[in-house]
Amino acid sequence: MTTAPTVPRELTQARLDRRAHVGTQFLASSPYTTADRVEESVQRYGQRPCLHFGTQSWTYATFNEGVNQVAHAAHALGVRRGDVVALAMENRPAFFFAWFGLSKLGAVVAFLNTHVSGRALEHALEVTGATTVIVGSECLAHFAATPGLPAGLRLWLWPDAERAADPAHHALCALDLSTQVAQAPTHNPPAEWRAGLVAGDTAQYIFTSGTTGLPKAAVISHARWLMAGAGMQAIWEIVPEDCFYCFLPLYHGAASMSATATALTAGASLALRRKFSRSEFWSDVRRYQITMAQYVGEICRFLLSVPPAADDKNHTLRKMSGTGLTPEIWAQWVERFGEAQIFESWGSTESNTSTLNLDNRIGSCGRVPFWEKTNLRLVRYDIANEVHPRGADGFLQLAEVDEPGEAIGMIYNIPDVVAGRFEGYTSAEATEKKILRNVFAPGDAWWSSGDLLRADADGYCWFVDRIGDTFRWKSENVSTAEVADALGDFAGLDALTIYGVQVPGHEGRAGMAALVLLTGAVFDPAAFWALATARLPRYAAPLFVRLSATADMTGNYKLRKVDLQREGFDASLVQDPLFVRDDAARTYVPLNPQALAKALGG
Numbered sequence: 001m002t003t004a005p006t007v008p009r010e011l012t013q014a015r016l017d018r019r020a021h022v023g024t025q026f027l028a029s030s031p032y033t034t035a036d037r038v039e040e041s042v043q044r045y046g047q048r049p050c051l052h053f054g055t056q057s058w059t060y061a062t063f064n065e066g067v068n069q070v071a072h073a074a075h076a077l078g079v080r081r082g083d084v085v086a087l088a089m090e091n092r093p094a095f096f097f098a099w100f101g102l103s104k105l106g107a108v109v110a111f112l113n114t115h116v117s118g119r120a121l122e123h124a125l126e127v128t129g130a131t132t133v134i135v136g137s138e139c140l141a142h143f144a145a146t147p148g149l150p151a152g153l154r155l156w157l158w159p160d161a162e163r164a165a166d167p168a169h170h171a172l173c174a175l176d177l178s179t180q181v182a183q184a185p186t187h188n189p190p191a192e193w194r195a196g197l198v199a200g201d202t203a204q205y206i207f208t209s210g211t212t213g214l215p216k217a218a219v220i221s222h223a224r225w226l227m228a229g230a231g232m233q234a235i236w237e238i239v240p241e242d243c244f245y246c247f248l249p250l251y252h253g254a255a256s257m258s259a260t261a262t263a264l265t266a267g268a269s270l271a272l273r274r275k276f277s278r279s280e281f282w283s284d285v286r287r288y289q290i291t292m293a294q295y296v297g298e299i300c301r302f303l304l305s306v307p308p309a310a311d312d313k314n315h316t317l318r319k320m321s322g323t324g325l326t327p328e329i330w331a332q333w334v335e336r337f338g339e340a341q342i343f344e345s346w347g348s349t350e351s352n353t354s355t356l357n358l359d360n361r362i363g364s365c366g367r368v369p370f371w372e373k374t375n376l377r378l379v380r381y382d383i384a385n386e387v388h389p390r391g392a393d394g395f396l397q398l399a400e401v402d403e404p405g406e407a408i409g410m411i412y413n414i415p416d417v418v419a420g421r422f423e424g425y426t427s428a429e430a431t432e433k434k435i436l437r438n439v440f441a442p443g444d445a446w447w448s449s450g451d452l453l454r455a456d457a458d459g460y461c462w463f464v465d466r467i468g469d470t471f472r473w474k475s476e477n478v479s480t481a482e483v484a485d486a487l488g489d490f491a492g493l494d495a496l497t498i499y500g501v502q503v504p505g506h507e508g509r510a511g512m513a514a515l516v517l518l519t520g521a522v523f524d525p526a527a528f529w530a531l532a533t534a535r536l537p538r539y540a541a542p543l544f545v546r547l548s549a550t551a552d553m554t555g556n557y558k559l560r561k562v563d564l565q566r567e568g569f570d571a572s573l574v575q576d577p578l579f580v581r582d583d584a585a586r587t588y589v590p591l592n593p594q595a596l597a598k599a600l601g602g
Contacts, residue, residue: 066101074177238266501565
C-alpha cells in the first residue's frame with residue numbers, strides 16, 4: 001500500500017474554509033427553513049430529476065407536488081406548527097413526501113427506527129412527545145406488538161405496495177393517510193401555515209445509532225440541516241449533474257442530513273433503494289448513473305466479497321463519503337473498482353465538531369491543518385481508571401502527537417450563530433452527560449464524543465476506538481478498532497467484531513474475535529493465528545475466536561457488541577464454535593478447559 005504525498009496544510013485548510021464560510025450564513029433567527037429549501041430548489045431546478053425509485057422518477061417540480069399534497073392533507077387533519085409527528089417507514093418515496101410535507105407546516109418530524117418494537121418503540125414515542133405517527137404498512141406489525149403505546153396516540157397508515165400489513169392490524173390506524181393525500185391539492189401551501197418558524201427551531205428528531213442501551217433522540221434544527229447540506233455541497237463540489245445513491249436508512253442522519261440536504265442544495269438527484277444489496281449495488285450505479293455514494297460500517301467489505309467481474313471498473317461512481325473504511329479495505333477497493341475521491345470522516349448526528357479527509361490519505365478520518373481554526377481538541381484519557389487526567393492547574397491536558405485522546409468540541413454559545421452549538425437531545429439529563437465543563441478555563445463547556453482519536457504531526461487524524469470498547473490485557477491497552485483493521489482482510493471473512501471479555505482470575509479483559517464467514521468459506525485456524533501474530537503484539541492478538549452464523553448489526557450496518565461481550569466464551573450461553581489461541585501449536589484450537597488453562601499459562 002502506498003501513501004499519497006502530504007498535501008500542504010494551506011491547501012487542505014482552504015478547502016475546509018469553504019465549509020466554514022457557508023456555516024456562518026445560517027442564523028438561528030432566520031425565517032428560512034427546510035420548507036424554503038425545497039421550494040427554492042423547485043424554482044431553480046424544477047424540471048431536473050430529483051428522485052429515482054425503481055422504474056419511477058420525479059422531477060423537482062413533481063416531487064414538490066407530492067410534498068404539497070401531504071402538507072394539505074395533514075393540515076386538514078389538524079397538524080400545526082410545533083406539533084411532533086413521528087414517521088415509521090422504510091426507504092421509499094412516501095418517506096420524503098411525508099417528511100417535507102410536515103416541514104411545510106412547521107411540524108417536527110421524529111424519525112423512528114423501522115426495526116424497533118416493544119419497549120424501544122415506547123421509549124422513542126415518549127422522549128419525542130409524538131402525538132401522531134405516520135406508519136408504513138411495512139412497520140405496522142411493530143406497533144401491534146407494542147402494548148404500551150401512549151394513550152391517545154394516533155396512527156395514520158400509509159400502505160406499502162411491496163409489503164402489505166396484516167389486515168387484523170389495520171384497526172390500530174385511525175385512517176389511511178395515502179387516500180387523503182391522493183385527493184389533496186398539489187400547489188404550495190400558504191407560508192402563513194408555518195408563520196413564526198425560524199431556522200433555530202427544531203426540524204427533526206433523529207435517534208443515535210448507539211450499539212448499547214436505548215438510543216437518544218438528537219435535536220436537529222432547520223439551520224443545522226440546511227448548514228449540513230450547503231457545507232457538504234461546497235466541500236464535495238456537488239453539481240446538478242450528480243446523483244446520490246441513497247440506500248442507508250433515511251431514519252439516520254447520514255442519509256437524511258448529508259445526502260438529502262446536499263442533493264437538494266445542489267439540485268442533484270437521489271437514487272433511492274429500499275435497503276442495501278451487495279448483489280445489486282453496481283447495477284444500480286450503472287442504471288442511474290450514480291456519481292456519489294455513502295458507506296457506513298461494513299458496506300465496503302460486503303461489496304468486496306462479491307466475486308470479481310470484468311466490468312468492475314466500468315461505472316460512474318467517482319466520490320464516496322462515510323466512516324469506518326479501514327486502510328486494507330480502502331486499498332482493495334481502489335485497486336478493484338478504480339480511483340475515487342473518498343471522503344472518510346469522523347463525527348456523529350449530534351456532534352458540534354467533525355473531521356473530514358479531503359486529501360485521500362488512506363485510513364485517515366480527517367485532517368486538522370491548523371488547530372487554532374477548529375473547535376476540536378484531543379485530550380488525554382486514562383482508560384484504566386476511566387477519567388480525564390488533570391494537570392497541576394486543574395484543567396484537562398492535550399494529547400501529544402500520535403497519542404490517543406478523546407475528541408471534544410468547544411461549545412459555542414454565540415447569539416444567533418448555529419455553527420459550533422451542541423443542540424443536544426430531547427432529554428436534558430442526557431444532554432448534560434455529554435458536556436465536559438471547566439476543561440481549559442473556568443466555566444467553559446465542551447461536547448464529549450466518547451471517541452478516541454490520534455493526530456499525527458501533519459494533522460491527520462486516525463480513529464482509535466470508542467471509549468468502553470478499548471480494553472486492557474496483560475497491562476496493555478488494546479484498541480478493538482485497530483485489531484479489527486489488522487485482521488479485516490482475512491481470507492473468507494464477511495464480518496468481524498473485536499471485543500474484550502472477562503476471564504475469571506485474571507485482571508482486565510482478553511481479546512475475542514467473532515467471525516462471520518462467506519458462504520462456502522471454511523475457517524483456517526492456523527492461517528488466522530499466523531495473520532494475528534504477524535500483525536499484532538501478542539497481548540493484542542485475540543485470545544478467543546467465535547464463529548458466528550450472522551453478524552449482529554444496527555440498521556446502519558454498525559456492529560453491535562453488547563450481547564457478545566455478555567456471553568463471552570461461556571459454553572452454556574454460546575452455541576457457536578469457540579476456539580482459543582495455542583501459541584505452541586501455532587494455531588487456534590477448540591475451546592475446552594485444558595486448552596484454556598494452557599493458553600492462560602496454567
